[in-house]
């Protein structure tokens with residue numbers, strides 16, 4: 001049975017924010033150094049809006065949904081140095097929507113770089129209204145109150161989910177899955193694994209749903225959790241993948257083992273540097289001139305390096321690492337290096 005290489009996503013409201021396909025590049029110097037594997041990167045950090053990153057793919061469908069509902073204001077929530085918050089602000093600016101960000105102190109740091117540089121600086125330049133909440137547990141109640149206030153003032157409010165991860169948002173990564181399938185056919189390369197960081201799970205969930213809808217093996221995708229304990233990450237990601245697949249291929253269900261999440265890179269907690277992350281960021285930067293972020297990509301790449309060194313991948317495996325953006329985070333983590 002021929003499988004469709006391209007997904008039909010035309011039924012879903014979408015606000016275009018990307019300029020086309022993001023490149024796939026080979027990393028020859030790193031591959032040579034590691035021996036026995038070929039590392040490729042999908043450059044989802046190369047996008048023409050707001051500094052780019054994985055959240056922009058989700059925001060194409062979130063802003064689409066917001067505008068279809070007639071909203072004029074988008075509200076979202078994240079950690080202080082959230083890339084999702086920064087890109088929501090950029091997408092809202094581009095679409096002519098007001099943007100309110102609720103930022104929580106999810107990482108125990110209070111130095112100047114962390115409080116004011118990186119994404120925090122960009123949020124303000126992008127024109128977002130920022131609300132600072134000390135305890136993440138207080139965020140839901142604050143958001144409810146704020147949304148009620150905005151609605152009372154006559155505003156049409158759309159709440160974008162944490163990390164941009166709802167079934168609508170995940171369609172952005174189903175779209176990415178179809179890009180990867182087409183690119184791998186053009187390049188005549190069969191990737192043995194697609195490797196991603198797992199934060200709120202939407203990147204992996206969208207890829208999994210997209211691959212399944214195209215009749216491919218979802219276990220091609222392997223993530224490293226950087227936020228939630230591995231079982232919680234797996235459950236959340238599988239739930240999102242199921243909801244996304246329900247939109248693409250109604251009635252299909254996801255097997256229990258379709259979502260592969262690997263543990264071991266969180267270290268002392270979300271957003272807290274590890275030695276393996278530092279080594280991964282420096283290695284990729286100094287060998288290939290590529291900048292990966294300290295919170296997501298750095299930890300996921302550390303996991304990839306560890307598994308390569310431990311021989312966890314097939315002989316001569318072709319591994320595609322998705323670069324998800326987050327470069328501004330490096331400026332907030334100056335002291336970590």
Ligand SMILES: *Cc1c(COP(=O)(O)O)cnc(C)c1O
Nearest residue numbers: 083199200201202203296324326
């Ligand atoms: C949010 C984010 C991730 C994690 O993506 P999820 O879809 O939330 O799992 C990875 N990398 C960067 C740079 C991010 O900002």
